[in-house]
Amino acid sequence: HCAKTSNPKPLYAAWDNILSAGMTPLSRTLSTYLYVLSLDGDVDSEERDIAAEVAMLHDALYEPTEKTVSLLVKSLVARGDAAGAEALLDGIADGSLSELLRHRTTSPILQLHCENGDIGSALRLYHRMRTTSRVKMDDLTYSNFIAAVAENGYFLPDSKDVEGGKDLGYESVSGPKLLDALIAEMAQDVLDISEESAQILQKGFALGFQGMECAANSLDPLASLCGNEAMVANRVAVDHDTGKCPATNATLRLIVLEPEQRVHVHDTLLEMARAKSMDYTAKLAAKGRVTHDHVEKAELATKILKDFSDWLDCREGRPYTAIVDGANVAYFGWGKVNVHQLNLMVEALKKQGEDPLVVFPQKYTRRKFHLRQGMMQVLQDEELEILDKLKENDQMYVVPPMCLDDMYWMLASVSNQTASTNGSSIDVAKNNEEGRFPGLRPIVISNDKMRDHKDELLDEREFRRWACSHIVNYNFTEFIEDQQDEREISFHAADIFSDEIQGNECPDGAVAWHFPVSGWDANERFCLRLPSANGN
Secondary structure (H helix, E strand, O other): OHHHHOOOHHHHHHHHHHHHHOOOOOHHHHHHHHHHHOOOOOHHHOOOOHHHHHHHHHHHHOOOOHHHHHHHHHHHHHOOOHHHHHHHHHHHHOOOOHHHOOHHHHHHHHHHHHHOOOHHHHHHHHHHHHOOOOOOOOHHHHHHHHHHHHHOOOOOOOOOOOOOOHHHOOOOOOHHHHHHHHHHHHHHHOOOEOHHHHHHHHHHHHHHOOOOOEEOOOOOOEOOOOOOOOEEEEEEEOOOOOOEOOOOOOEOOOOOOOHHHHHHHHHHHHHHHHHHHHHHHHHHHHOOOOOOOHHHHHHHHHHHHHHHHHHHHHOOOOOOOEEEEHHHHHHOOOOOOOHHHHHHHHHHHHHOOOOEEEEEEHHHHOOEEEEEOOEEEEOOHHHHHHHHHHHHOOOEEEEOOOOOHHHHHHHHHOOOOHHHHOOOOOOEOOOOOOOOOOEOOOEEEOOOOOOOOOOOOOOHHHHHHHHHHHEEEEEEOOOOOOOOOOOOEEEEEOOOOOOOOEEEEOOOOOEEEEEEEOOOOOOEEEEEEOOOOOOO
């Protein structure tokens, strides 16, 4: 009844009766107690911490759980006993109960250390949390900790060292280098932050640098350059075309997939192909469009994708430098397949010095095919000749039925093309003499937003790096009636700089950190830069 009504009050009286009667409650009874008591938002205002008493009895009779440890930590923190809370964690850290060290059992203690200004103890616990696999650090935890270090003056140029920091492996335990080390650790676990985290960071640094020139008064975007002697902790709008920060003159960069990440993306796509094919063919089977075993069809689709990967790796000749999402380009602006538009794309890429490969579903290479229910398209002889020519010139790979073409152009973008590259880089440098589009190769020509694959195929960091460094968007000049007419094509990278936390050197030698913030515009960042040593 108490659980259903979220009313723990009757349990308080029952608890005293249990204690006075000397009863030994079952583990599940105590678990129910803990669940119901956790629903009471006013439990901390009681003179007695009943939840902590229940947790202690539970742990005396049975093996501790994450819930009981969390409640006991919360009780000790509420009394200001950070040392006692850490001693509790020490008691379980080295034994079979070490798995109970989680974010919710450690973060309240870290917050108490920060509130008390005990940055040495906070750094020690922070380091312990980061090196414990089951503790998942989030942006608020990092932001609160870094803001507390800032507020207590440890990032000032003449600051004293954080006690015990050297023992934890930090080369610098004060000043700008400590900040760089902490944010670099944060960037390994966090891609972007919330506006709440941005406000926490801004407040912490404003308090820590009181009496100095600060650009940290609000979260209105800074539009002008700040002096070298100023501490910057504010919102900025990074130039979309150059990646330059208006407040610090630092240039944000495109962070690409590292070699091992590239291999992982490639292998993940192959692994996920079977699951995607199973799902796809099962849907077709449900509609009565697959007459044979859809599991067998999915296995075949996976094998064909693997064969495509092997073909790319072993084929000789010039390596492909541009992979074209054929269906995306052919459909763009028309609502039907425009083969002439697809051919215009291939010719435009060739003029720019690229070697294109169009990935195109077999369905659209037939003379007649269904576009959607009730609508059929018929290709003319000239259009079929264009497709045949692309295939003859090894500029088109036709994706068989029951296979997902998205998988093919994604996989092609991370293929090593070992035989055709012969170990040479095919990437294109900035400001190259040929005037080619700079960046990694192969590029992927597509306006696909990747909504179908973003969350399913890759982890968030790998997906962002892959998309930022390979996807190139395009646009044709305004719509015309004759689909064969020449039209100009413009290309632009989906991103000029990466959508993740990064630090870059300013002209004065200081390091500016930029944090993407959820809910802000795509080119807006929270910028953090300490005063330059030269400025001081």
